[in-house]
Amino acid sequence: MSKKIITLHVNGKDREVMIDERESLYETLRNELNLTSVKKGCEVGECGACSVLLNGRCVDSCIYLTMWAVGKDIVTVEGLRDEENDDITDVQKEFIKEAAVQCGFCTPGFILKAVEIVGHNKPYTRDEIKKLITGNLCRCTGYMNIVTAIEHAIKHNMDKLGVPYEVMPSTTSFDVPEDEKDKMLESLLAMQNNDVTKI
């Protein structure tokens, strides 16, 4: 076995790791760097649970050699942060607000894919969003709320860019108004650890 020490740029930091040249980025991120948001669902690039951002683009880390990632900017969900507002990102907030999370196992992969999509700065339609996320599988949600969450995240970005963008109106008579969801999110975030650590 040929072990090698390499440097990876992960979540904004250079990390020195000793790896087997044959190992996948999935294995390195989980086993060496304890980034457990990177999930295993198939090990052959079918399900997208192990998605990570490489230079802003999503790849299946289970079928990507760690050696290939040297010199690239690697981002996992642990590294996502809205630095400007010292907060979780709009994508993460929308996944919470739109009930786009159930078991949560595919969620990190979807969130990274959504971050990539929002970063395109394009006013995608729902059908376009569906096509873009089709490499990520989810068995709990039927995708509907995930698409809605991404739509809403795109909307925030389009608002910032001054581009008109309409999200699909709710299809159920039980819907909760946006401002009420925002309030609930605010109180949910207030309960979380990161706010405790600010004390």
Next chain:
Amino acid sequence: MNYIGKSNLRVDAYGKVTGKAKYTADLAPKDSLIAKVLHSTIANGEVISMDVSAAKKVPGVVGVFTCFDVPDVEFPTAGHPWSTDPKHQDIADKKLLNQRVRFYGDDIAAVVAENDVAASQALKLIKVEYKEYPVHTDARSMLNDKDAMALHPNWRKDNVIAHTSFKSSDDFDYDKAKLKAIEEYGEENLIEVVKNVKTPRISHCHIELPVSYAYVDSNGKVTVVASTQLPHICRRVVAQALNIPWGKVRVIKPYIGGGFGNKQDMLYEPLNAWLSVKCGGKPVILEIPREDTMIGTRTRHPMDGDVRGLATKDGKLLCRELKNYSTNGGYAAHGHSITAKCAGIFQNLYKNPLGVNSEAWTVWTNAPTSAAMRAYGVPQAVSFAETLTDDICFKGGFDPLKFRLDNLCDENLVAGGVKFYTYGLKKCLEIGAEKIDWYKKREAYKNQIGPIRKGVGICSFIYQTAVAPIALETASVRMILNQDGSMQLSLGATEIGQGADTVFTQIAAESTGISPDKVYVISTQDTDVTPFDTGAYGSRQTYVTGNAIKECGLLLKKKICEYALLMEDEDGIKGKKLEDLDVSDNYVIDKNTMEKLIPLDKLSTTAFYSFTHNQHITAEKTTDITTNTFASGCTFVDLEVDMPLGIINIKDIISVHDSGTIINPALATAQVHGGMSMSLGYGMSEELILDPVTGKAYNNNMLDYKIPTAMDSPDFKVEFVVMKDPTGGYGNKALGEPPTVAPAVAVRNAVLNATGIGFNEFPLTAERLVHEFKAKGLI
């Protein structure tokens, strides 16, 4: 109601969107040994010998264990409550590793190694010598072969796990009823449909693989951390499999990445525990690869049913019959219960004035084991019942909506101790019809020609909310008031993605008066700590555990109020009686005046630290539920069929559910979406296919086995008919599984409306559609 019926955000959402939520594999110790399982490459036969010498020599291999090494103990794997009556105990027919091979992929050996590569290499070096027997992969072929060898001769010589016949009366006979109908109405005034319907073998496809790790702790306790839906049952089965006292086993369940019934069986936890014991109690992790998961764990039962139904020419359904052959695979797992549930729903969905016979055989075969999957036999039941209805309507020229409104079971239905305490089925149909614009579209879609045709379709269903009175329904809950007036909520019921922890929080808040942000639900179950509950299955938890939480909450509240009376120095307390007090929004209040008397944080701190009235306020409650109420609902779909391409495009789809009070509408809606998606997979794309000769699966991977992707998923519409059920803790009925029942068959019935072709084999793949349209000369 302060907190019930509100769309609270999920209590676990933050952890899940930030990657902080930990699942089983995330928690395994870094020095865990890696286990891998060797599967048989024949479907029926015996392992005669195994040569493991080369495997043992691979550097890093710690141990190789074969079917010749395991304890001679057969154990049951089903996630059912144990029965103290031997006659009602689950069938014990599986060993940890099996020398007698019953399906292609049976577990025959295991390797434990220091690393993944060594384990994989060793697995490949094991040499196996088999003796092969003839293969029968489906129930009918097994039964038709009178010389078929018994797979479990200690249990049954004929491979029939069980045969039941649910009849409207003991002497009911379909043919006699038909003769009676001919006498009464005249043959020319009757419509009869006779056909065969086949349902697919479905894989659960939870994205998290089945995974566990096991070790023996410093006190000698065999500990298994597992992705399971039911930690307390898992503990019992592990103990049975290892033949050790139940208390010697500890099971811990962290977050789980989906289960859908597959993790309602004990899959590899017992083997994992045994491997750790054999390796000196060191931590051993066992994660099953996707390909092995799809054949070696569990599947939804493929069923093959002969169906008959008779109606009058003016649209009155008279009698029906189902003879259903259910392929159970190599091991009994849940035994006959799923096929029996299917039979019961077929029987009871409609009124059958001249009677009904619903007969079922569950058969051991040389196929992957079928067991629980979301909705437990009911998708198959409506595949029989609701395609029969539409075929009768098509033949008789009846409107399928009106026919259902006239003939579906009504609020008087009582079946096996289950009844409608509230009945919303027909209301669901009316709402769905209005939303989809049923009558207008039925009219508009008449007499279509051309390659692309439109259709609308319905499917309705009923669903038992829990498993009582067939099985025990019991749940325990513990509440502990913290020093600051917040609360710890500990339960044996499990969060498996469905949102249980969030609705449990809401129910706890409603019953105690402590606001949801101060309710800390302990999501991880640990059988050493957590009170008993049978776990997540059967759409039971919000109903059964929900009742227990409510009662526990009321008890805690009473104790808080009793303590408040001891705090005489507080303004407004003196002279108050217990019945004057209540807790609301974290205050003890005077319920007559709604005046706030004592804040809970002050009361709790006082209780903990008082020299005169020191008390730790806790409550614990066990409830067993003997009632069971029917939920119901329907799906309407509007679609286009591209006939030359065999492609179905769903234009509009709506599910309407009669599930009592909806505790959390946003999460309930999300759960319905997921169920609808899963049903569309069953209806249009999913089928695990076996080679009938070898029993080998053709498509046991997520590329060739097609669960819906985002592109396959339409935007779902969801509505609820809310009626407060008197038996649910806060009026709630089943919702976890019901969404998975109807959409597939609604699609099939809409295709019938569009094209005039009634498909009787699911899923409706492009291949099946084109083949049939060609055969009928339509393309």
